[in-house]
Amino acid sequence: MPDLTVPELLELDRRHVWHPYGPMPGRQEPLVVAAASGVRLKLAGGSGELVDGMSSWWSAIHGYNHPVLNEAAREQLGRMSHVMFGGLTHEPAVRLAKLLVDMSPDGLEHVFLADSGSVSVEVAVKMCLQYWRSLGRASKQRLLTWRGGYHGDTWQPMSVCDPEGGMHELWSGMLPRQVFVGPPPAAYEESYTQELRAAIARHADELAAVIVEPVVQGAGGMRFHSPAYLRVLREACDAHDVLLVFDEIATGFGRTGALFAAGHAAVTPDVMCVGKALTGGYLTMAATLCTTRVAEGISRGEVPVLAHGPTFMGNPLAASVACASIELLLGQDWLSEVKRIEAGLREGLAPAAELPGVTDVRVLGAIGVVQLDHAVDMKAATEAAVREGVWLRPFRDLIYTMPPYVTGDVDVARIARAVCAAAREG
Numbered sequence: 001m002p003d004l005t006v007p008e009l010l011e012l013d014r015r016h017v018w019h020p021y022g023p024m025p026g027r028q029e030p031l032v033v034a035a036a037s038g039v040r041l042k043l044a045g046g047s048g049e050l051v052d053g054m055s056s057w058w059s060a061i062h063g064y065n066h067p068v069l070n071e072a073a074r075e076q077l078g079r080m081s082h083v084m085f086g087g088l089t090h091e092p093a094v095r096l097a098k099l100l101v102d103m104s105p106d107g108l109e110h111v112f113l114a115d116s117g118s119v120s121v122e123v124a125v126k127m128c129l130q131y132w133r134s135l136g137r138a139s140k141q142r143l144l145t146w147r148g149g150y151h152g153d154t155w156q157p158m159s160v161c162d163p164e165g166g167m168h169e170l171w172s173g174m175l176p177r178q179v180f181v182g183p184p185p186a187a188y189e190e191s192y193t194q195e196l197r198a199a200i201a202r203h204a205d206e207l208a209a210v211i212v213e214p215v216v217q218g219a220g221g222m223r224f225h226s227p228a229y230l231r232v233l234r235e236a237c238d239a240h241d242v243l244l245v246f247d248e249i250a251t252g253f254g255r256t257g258a259l260f261a262a263g264h265a266a267v268t269p270d271v272m273c274v275g276k277a278l279t280g281g282y283l284t285m286a287a288t289l290c291t292t293r294v295a296e297g298i299s300r301g302e303v304p305v306l307a308h309g310p311t312f313m314g315n316p317l318a319a320s321v322a323c324a325s326i327e328l329l330l331g332q333d334w335l336s337e338v339k340r341i342e343a344g345l346r347e348g349l350a351p352a353a354e355l356p357g358v359t360d361v362r363v364l365g366a367i368g369v370v371q372l373d374h375a376v377d378m379k380a381a382t383e384a385a386v387r388e389g390v391w392l393r394p395f396r397d398l399i400y401t402m403p404p405y406v407t408g409d410v411d412v413a414r415i416a417r418a419v420c421a422a423a424r425e426g
């Protein structure tokens with residue numbers, strides 16, 4: 001097929017290609033990206049460049065076309081891009097597992113490599129249900145979570161996404177019915193901890209696990225909460241024989257100012273999911289980590305194996321890039337970079353608080369959020385950001401950014417200006 005012109009490409013895209021949460025045929029024209037380098041997306045057809053304020057949905061923490069990650073991919077490509085993981089193993093997967101065990105909260109010892117965040121959540125839920133089944137307590141099969149969460153788009157994850165205002169309302173009658181408590185308040189409130197404790201106690205006999213996004217709820221509403229709630233969950237889960245799952249798919253790898261958000265509270269969950277930034281945004285891969293207690297529990301059961309095994313499990317190419325991305329992260333003063341971006345966003349987003357229609361401006365780590373009192377006009381907001389030379393993807397009533405950690409101060413200021421412009425016009 002010869003190279004497509006931009007209009008040809010857009011017409012084929014509209015007619016044939018689904019986009020995330022998109023209609024068919026497509027209604028809003030996407031921008032065509034020809035290449036990306038550093039923090040810049042280069043648009044096709046000479047339409048210029050945009051500073052990326054989204055890190056491609058939290059993932060491209062080191063920016064695009066990074067020489068170290070490119071080299072890791074190239075080198076691995078010369079060996080093998082993939083082999084099956086059943087009966088075979090390889091250094092990239094083993095090294096990655098060891099890196100994850102070493103850097104994650106103490107006690108997480110075993111790693112299941114999955115091919116996307118949603119699948120890693122499915123695996124986490126399967127681990128928890130199977131753990132209790134193995135121990136002869138098969139009635140423990142529900143999950144408890146707080147409202148405002150997002151855990152992915154496959155079946156089990158959908159069942160623990162916020163049931164209202166989210167994207168999965170259509171299926172509410174068909175999904176497993178989980179236990180929901182109110183959304184976590186930003187600050188520590190004793191009355192909310194009572195609500196958490198009481199709900200866990202009341203449902204303990206039927207609960208396999210509590211699953212939450214620690215400290216930052218991402219796609220469910222970009223809300224932040226006190227890390228002290230994580231300790232409350234840990235204590236209540238221990239007291240009532242319930243497992244605790246942290247979904248760190250968005251928060252992992254430094255984004256909130258701790259390597260994992262669990263670190264803000266020094267809490268170890270029984271099961272933890274990571275994804276998104278795992279490969280520095282290069283390839284799809286996620287992982288589910290668990291403690292020895294969970295692994296041994298499963299192994300004592302009537303079916304003593306974890307019956308899950310994706311075709312592309314442990315993909316060597318993705319694992320190699322993930323190792324390189326983690327080493328790149330840990331080999332630098334990543335915390336100073338995240339703090340620098342946090343300071344830049346705080347300063348740059350402050351003027352948004354004065355705008356009509358803005359109800360809240362919040363910043364934590366390398367995450368900046370402006371909340372409106374109305375649904376964002378996506379087209380107007382996106383165009384306003386693009387005029388400032390920045391790529392943003394608002395949703396619901398939220399205009400937000402989580403830039404790559406390599407974003408320089410001038411570009412952070414520019415992203416903040418774009419968020420303000422989008423808030424003004426969206």
Ligand SMILES: *Cc1c(COP(=O)(O)O)cnc(C)c1O
Pocket residue numbers: 116117118119121150151152153213218219247248249250275276286
């Ligand atoms: C993105 C996300 C997921 C889903 O990951 P996918 O790779 O998109 O399947 C799950 N949980 C959280 C917290 C996420 O941010």
